[in-house]
Amino acid sequence: MSEPRRITAAVLIIGNEILSGRTHDVNLKFLGLELNKLGIQVREARVVPDIEDEIVDAVNQCRAKYNYVFTTGGIGPTHDDITADCIAKAFGQKLIHHPVAEKLLRERIAKMGNEVTEARLRMARTPEHAELLINEVSGAPGFKVDNVFVMAGIPRVMQAMFGAAVQFLERGVTLLSRTIGSFVAEGTIATALGLLQDDYPDIDIGSYPFYFDGKPGSNLVLRGPDQARIDEAGGRLHDLIIDLGGKPVEGGVEVPAPKDD
């Protein structure tokens, strides 16, 4: 049996508003989950400010290192939307008004009864060799250049553009997972968990501690490509929690999300 192919991706979240804490990113979580369904593992994410050199550097570093790069943000009509410019620069391509993107955009502008302005037409700009991510939600499509997919920051627009990106993506091995939680503290289970990890090098065992109702506990996640191996390791983990006096909860203990403001 040949080794299943590992396909990796990076996510670049472009925007000062995420770094200042003003806006809370939700796109990374969406992309992490959806890409995993396709067998693509997100191996790095970066949040970069609206500064050309920073964006160009991050794009060039990540496109060399991972199979795919997905960017979100910075493709609207305002002066701070500079992602298209940066992608063109990163690839050494000319920035053009893409004829198909411009046609689609003019149709949308007409339909909305808006005026065609230079600012609105900015949204049709792409590097010269871009392919479009045409979708029903946005007037102007996202685009791809080589292995870099350029999408909007607004979640529902980004999700539509991602839908158009899927056809271009090679599938890899999907990681399956099983989560078992309990109110056994990490410190109590850690040694045995390390030994379990040693026995299953093909499974990535993560421990995610929490405090809930004043009690410490941990959700333990087994991730790997082979269901039978996960079942086997999961069975051992289940028994281990009972041996330590805990009550295993399949799917994990549900802990309320921390309030973020």
Add this chain to the structure above:
Amino acid sequence: MSEPRRITAAVLIIGNEILSGRTHDVNLKFLGLELNKLGIQVREARVVPDIEDEIVDAVNQCRAKYNYVFTTGGIGPTHDDITADCIAKAFGQKLIHHPVAEKLLRERIAKMGNEVTEARLRMARTPEHAELLINEVSGAPGFKVDNVFVMAGIPRVMQAMFGAAVQFLERGVTLLSRTIGSFVAEGTIATALGLLQDDYPDIDIGSYPFYFDGKPGSNLVLRGPDQARIDEAGGRLHDLIIDLGGKPVEGGVEVPAPKDD
């Protein structure tokens, strides 16, 4: 008048669970807001997996580039908690059991009626020249080495460790902000907004579009160090929105957060 000092920071979020989409990070938002209050601008954030070389590289790149680096995650007792090892390696320091951290940790373990295990004592490990971030919430402190602050991933523990980090931080110029939102679409205001930005190079004008109740609009954020200049630019922006047929909303139009699952 001398130029006020710009102080910058990077945030490194360590953990596979953020990249897989399993866990939604809330620490970046907290750090972005709190650091800005101290006059420190977060200029980059990275999410890195639990892989030693990746963490070491990210720490070394960021500590050279920014005044401060804040890491979250990977300092618990389990096998996948490798942040302390990585920080020691990044600085070329020996990893030790820090005597004060170990004393505090043993006291906490005794108080909780738990057993002292090698796994639990892992949480007292720091690079040899670390200073501790002692706090009331966590049994084991976070720590700092030079300009790198190492904190837990659990939000309330991270926040307590950040409280202990504040004493070490130099203050810079705090950026003030004013937000004005409206249901004027970005494409309608973009040209005038670009001209306003040209007139106020000392102010960073961001445009954050939204769809709400089926209508497009945008929250416009003015950020800069000088209140009088922000008031002046804000006044012009206010009038501009009215000229374009909109109704300016000071503080911004409140848009419900997108659901993230």
